[in-house]
Amino acid sequence: MKELNGDSLRIAVQNSGRLTGPSLELLHGIGLDFEDQDRKLFSRCRNFDLELLFIRDDDIPEYVQDGVADLGIVGQNVVREEEAEVEELQELGFGQCSLKLAVPEGASARSTEDLAGSRIATTHPTSLRRHLEERGVEAEVITIRGAAEVTPVLDVADAVCDLVSTGTTMRMHDLQPIETLWDSQAALVANPDSLEVPDRRELIDRLRVRLRGLLDAKQMKYVTLNAPRSALSEIEEILPGMKSPTVVPLAEEDMVALHAAVKEEVFWDVMERIKEAGGSEILVLPVEKVMR
Numbered sequence: 001m002k003e004l005n006g007d008s009l010r011i012a013v014q015n016s017g018r019l020t021g022p023s024l025e026l027l028h029g030i031g032l033d034f035e036d037q038d039r040k041l042f043s044r045c046r047n048f049d050l051e052l053l054f055i056r057d058d059d060i061p062e063y064v065q066d067g068v069a070d071l072g073i074v075g076q077n078v079v080r081e082e083e084a085e086v087e088e089l090q091e092l093g094f095g096q097c098s099l100k101l102a103v104p105e106g107a108s109a110r111s112t113e114d115l116a117g118s119r120i121a122t123t124h125p126t127s128l129r130r131h132l133e134e135r136g137v138e139a140e141v142i143t144i145r146g147a148a149e150v151t152p153v154l155d156v157a158d159a160v161c162d163l164v165s166t167g168t169t170m171r172m173h174d175l176q177p178i179e180t181l182w183d184s185q186a187a188l189v190a191n192p193d194s195l196e197v198p199d200r201r202e203l204i205d206r207l208r209v210r211l212r213g214l215l216d217a218k219q220m221k222y223v224t225l226n227a228p229r230s231a232l233s234e235i236e237e238i239l240p241g242m243k244s245p246t247v248v249p250l251a252e253e254d255m256v257a258l259h260a261a262v263k264e265e266v267f268w269d270v271m272e273r274i275k276e277a278g279g280s281e282i283l284v285l286p287v288e289k290v291m292r
């Protein structure tokens with residue numbers, strides 16, 4: 001194992017919240033062996049020169065920007081809100097949400113412009129102010145810590161600007177979204193200086209390759225099927241494998257077996273066309289990791 005001059009690579013992860021479980025699962029998924037039971041401030045990887053730093057999500061962008069950690073796993077929303085100078089390396093496919101403006105059911109406002117002169121309660125004041133400025137709308141921004149959805153009922157605000165994922169919270173409070181400011185998900189971010197230090201860069205790149213492998217695999221299925229040799233060229237065209245499909249002759253003459261990796265998003269479409277072209281005994285298996 002390579003030792004960095006002084007200290008190890010450090011990654012900041014939310015200590016307890018929505019991103020914690022998926023973040024740790026991801027890090028374990030790329031083969032990192034570390035203790036995550038008693039959530040101390042630090043946890044050291046046993047098989048990689050990496051230390052985990054468990055902190056509140058709001059502190060992650062700043063800690064990464066200031067070099068307290070080289071890397072962080074955090075919502076894009078927090079990075080934007082803190083206006084942190086960090087480099088986004090990779091979207092991670094969890095923690096999806098949107099920042100939305102909403103008004104009570106029955107209110108007449110239908111757009112940001114309609115909120116001129118209103119009081120808007122938000123957990124994301126910087127983002128809201130920027131949005132209002134872009135639209136040339138003047139409104140009172142009321143910053144709150146959480147539970148923006150109760151402010152209209154309490155007559156603290158006329159509208160809210162908060163994160164939404166399923167939309168249940170807003171519906172339960174009779175709030176109707178009128179505009180989406182942006183969408184967000186969890187991302188891997190880095191301190192720009194850490195990327196310039198060769199030793200660190202090398203470790204970061206290794207982690208990135210592993211992450212890509214894991215994330216790519218999630219979007220893939222491994223497919224095997226049988227087909228008459230005569231249908232081979234047509235099926236090969238339909239089946240967009242990583243390169244081209246593996247073709248194996250079968251004991252039964254004029255029949256072949258094909259193996260290929262197929263992207264989840266085009267999966268059903270591809271399978272239907274293959275069946276039409278003469279494919280049969282189609283087996284679909286999950287892909288655990290991909291290394292290109």
Ligand code: PRT
Pocket residue numbers: 014015016017018019055056057058074075076077078095096097147162163164165166167168169170184185186
């Ligand atoms: O203690 P700490 O500061 O670390 O945690 P926290 O309470 O600030 O954050 P946490 O754990 O709630 O969320 C961490 C991150 O998850 C956020 O920064 C987002 O990147 C992401 N995320 C994804 C969400 C949501 N979805 C989400 N729905 N964060 C918050 N919410 C809240 C929202 O504010 C609203 O109150 O959930 C409610 C709405 O949910 P739905 O499903 O009813 O629409």
Ligand code: ZN
Pocket residue numbers: 056057058
């Ligand atoms: Zn937080």
